[in-house]
Amino acid sequence: MSYTGKHLGAPKHAVTKAVAASTALVLAVLAGAVFVTYRHLEGNITKVPAFENILASRPTEAAVKIEGENKPLNILIMGSDSRAGQQAVLGSTPGLSDTTILLHLSADRERAYGVSIPRDLMVGRPECKRKDGSGVAPATSVAQWNEAFAIGGEPCTIAQFEQMSGVRVHHFVTVDFNGFKDMVDALGGVPVCLPEPVNDPIGKIYLRAGRYDITGEQALGYVRVRHGIGSTDTGDIGRMKRQQAFLASMVNKAVSAGTLFNPQRLLNFLNAATRSLSMDEEFAQVKGLYDLARDVRGIGLDKVQFLSMPFESYAPDPNRLAPAPQARLLWQQLREDAPLGPRLTEDAAKASEAKPRKRRAGTPSASPTQSAEAAEVGLCA
Secondary structure, X not given: OOOXXXXXXXXXXXXXXXXXHHHHHHHHHHHHHHHHHHHHHHHHOEEOOOHHHOOOOXXXXXXXXXXXXXXXXXXXXXXXXXXXXXXXXXXXXXXXXXXXXXXXXXXXXOOEEEEEEOOOEEEEEOOEEOOOOOOEEOOEEEEEOXXXXXXXXXXXXXXXXXXXXXXXXXXXXXXXHHHHHHXXXXXXXXXXXXXXXXXXOOOOEEEOOEEXXXXXXXXXXXXXXXXXXXXXXXXXXXXXXXXXXXXXXXXXXXXXXXXXXXXXXXXXXXXXHHHOEEEOOOOOXXXXXXXXXXXXXXXXXXXXXXXXXXXXXXOOEEEEEEEOOHHHHHHXXXXXXXXXXXXXXXXXXXXXXXXXXXXXXXXXXXXXXXXHHHHHHOOOO
């Protein structure tokens, strides 16, 4: 018996249907996986109704040019350092916000500034609801910056910032330091450069000199360290400079091709990040975080700058700080969504300057260089 070609195998229309069905099935599985992952990541984020618990009057927004659907965006980032499980650390300050940074994105999404506020800054604090539910803490004319978080959490810190700066906060993000180390590990480490070893017996933090990728546990020590680093003991000022440099490096690594085009690394990073975050309810969505990341990437890393608010010594106590007159100019320009001039950004750290290096985590390079200014706070030039 002879067979013609048309009788061999399944009919053409049957094959087409099978391919279509298989493709639809694959797409359905992928869509389901994306949906499950999306819901999982969003479920990781802790939602905090901070804005509705602010007692103080809030600043009005300045009339600025709106670019399309965008307006200037101000996000207050707080680092919550409970030091849970690390009771042996001397000088521990449970429940305080050791880091406060205003992230300002311009309406045209051409500029991004991360402005650090010293935790030892002395400012006025408005009345705040106590976070332990024991009533209201009265306003005070002088208080150390990070006491606001210990007393009233995010609402008190936001109110204190708005009172000091006149800049209205649109969203906030609180990052738990103990979860922060998982974010670093998910990225495969973050590059730092230490011209000298870190030997801090007070905080029990020890790091080798060199230019290398540090692990999550090392990074946690690095962003906390206040002693035993740099040519002089710069305390909170030096730590703030190092945090700015580290964040610039971390942003660079997070938006690099090695992360964005590595699905497993990206998922691990997003999972670690969302588990570490508390946010306002409107912002606590994966889409909000994605839009923010897209905006930052669109701005360009060379225009993402980390700087400190201008400060000076606090006259009654040289171990504390006070806002410098130049700070008024900074806050005014941010309120008006104006570009910051070189007087305010000359010492800024840029994400584009933090170049990830292909080096095994914990393995230093030889002879990093340093300038006098960098040496003072324990950074390479």
